[in-house]
Amino acid sequence: MANFLLLYSGGKMPETATAQAASLQEWGAWYGGLGSATVDGGNPFLPGVKSVHVDGSVTEGPIGSQASGYSILKADSLDEAVTMAKGCPLLQMGGEISVYETFNVM
Numbered sequence: 036m037a038n039f040l041l042l043y044s045g046g047k048m049p050e051t052a053t054a055q056a057a058s059l060q061e062w063g064a065w066y067g068g069l070g071s072a073t074v075d076g077g078n079p080f081l082p083g084v085k086s087v088h089v090d091g092s093v094t095e096g097p098i099g100s101q102a103s104g105y106s107i108l109k110a111d112s113l114d115e116a117v118t119m120a121k122g123c124p125l126l127q128m129g130g131e132i133s134v135y136e137t138f139n140v141m
Contacts, residue, residue: 037110037111037112038074038107039107039108039136040105040107040137041105041108041132042102043130043131044102044130044133045101045125046125046128047128058128061124065123065124069108072109072110074107078104080102080104080105103125104125116134120134
């Protein structure tokens with residue numbers, strides 16, 4: 036098994052307290068369905084971001100699209116990790132997910 040990073044982009048927080056509570060329940064149900072595949076449930080990102088470039092310069096904003104959070108899952112393949120990501124509530128909130136396989140260097 037390998038670890039896969041789910042990098043979230045976009046998505047909107049529901050506006051009402053009732054909708055936010057329902058969203059949290061959806062996230063909880065999704066994580067519950069993943070069971071032991073969840074290595075790190077992750078966290079959302081705050082909007083402030085800076086990018087560091089090869090020449091050492093720093094600019095405001097992301098390189099590419101703004102990421103909004105992450106999770107790390109364990110799966111047998113990239114395709115299996117993608118299948119798990121398809122159930123993520125972020126997709127219903129207008130967000131997108133990039134799935135990356137990681138590997139241990141040491």
